[in-house]
Amino acid sequence: xxxxxAGQKFGRLTFVQILPPxxxxxxxxxxxxxxxxxxxxxxxxxxxxxxVSSCGCLVAEAGRAANxxxxxxxxxxxxxxxxxxxxxxxxxxxxxxQYGCSGITVCKEWQESFEAFLAHIGPRxxxxxxxxxxxxxxxxxxxxxxxxxxxxxxxxATFVVIQTPAGQMPLVDYAKxxxxxxxAAHQRLKRGKLExxxxx
Numbered sequence: 001x002x003x004x005x006a007g008q009k010f011g012r013l014t015f016v017q018i019l020p021p022x023x024x025x026x027x028x029x030x031x032x033x034x035x036x037x038x039x040x041x042x043x044x045x046x047x048x049x050x051x052v053s054s055c056g057c058l059v060a061e062a063g064r065a066a067n068x069x070x071x072x073x074x075x076x077x078x079x080x081x082x083x084x085x086x087x088x089x090x091x092x093x094x095x096x097x098q099y100g101c102s103g104i105t106v107c108k109e110w111q112e113s114f115e116a117f118l119a120h121i122g123p124r125x126x127x128x129x130x131x132x133x134x135x136x137x138x139x140x141x142x143x144x145x146x147x148x149x150x151x152x153x154x155x156x157a158t159f160v161v162i163q164t165p166a167g168q169m170p171l172v173d174y175a176k177x178x179x180x181x182x183x184a185a186h187q188r189l190k191r192g193k194l195e196x197x198x199x200x
Contacts, residue, residue: 011053011119050109053119076124107140165196
């Protein structure tokens with residue numbers, strides 16, 4: 001039996017009370033107040049699982065994105081959510097070999113709910129895309145963020161930090177400081193000809 005205490009909060013919803021059983025439904029339903037001031041009725045199991053996290057206002061704030069077309073396009077958040085699922089779950093996706101086939105998954109609640117995904121990560125800032133903090137782990141709470149291309153490139157497995165005369169720094173930054181490309185710096189480092197530098 002699912003137990004929820006009065007005042008307990010999940011996402012934007014705060015539990016108020018259990019509702020009387022209605023019909024033949026298997027899920028116990030409760031009344032909730034939302035941070036926006038509205039009230040909502042929802043199954044306890046769905047709220048606790050993160051599948052419902054607001055009265056619906058969260059999706060509205062993201063541009064009324066869930067399953068709607070806005071100005072001829074999906075909102076950036078909704079597009080990122082769909083692309084995430086495509087590359088991890090659709091064998092026909094061109095990116096599936098690098099993601100789904102490599103064991104990169106999407107947690108169940110995010111597979112089923114755009115609202116749960118949005119509640120965790122929030123609106124997408126301009127100039128960013130969806131990124132995993134730990135590239136070896138999948139898309140799940142605590143391992144995703146909106147990040148710029150620069151941050152994402154630094155997070156790749158190919159990102160190299162070296163010891164330089166000026167201290168430790170990314171190879172790409174050191175290459176830029178001495179006026180050569182990252183590729184040239186990498187080759188010199190491999191041959192031991194990047195003066196005063198060594199890999200860590």
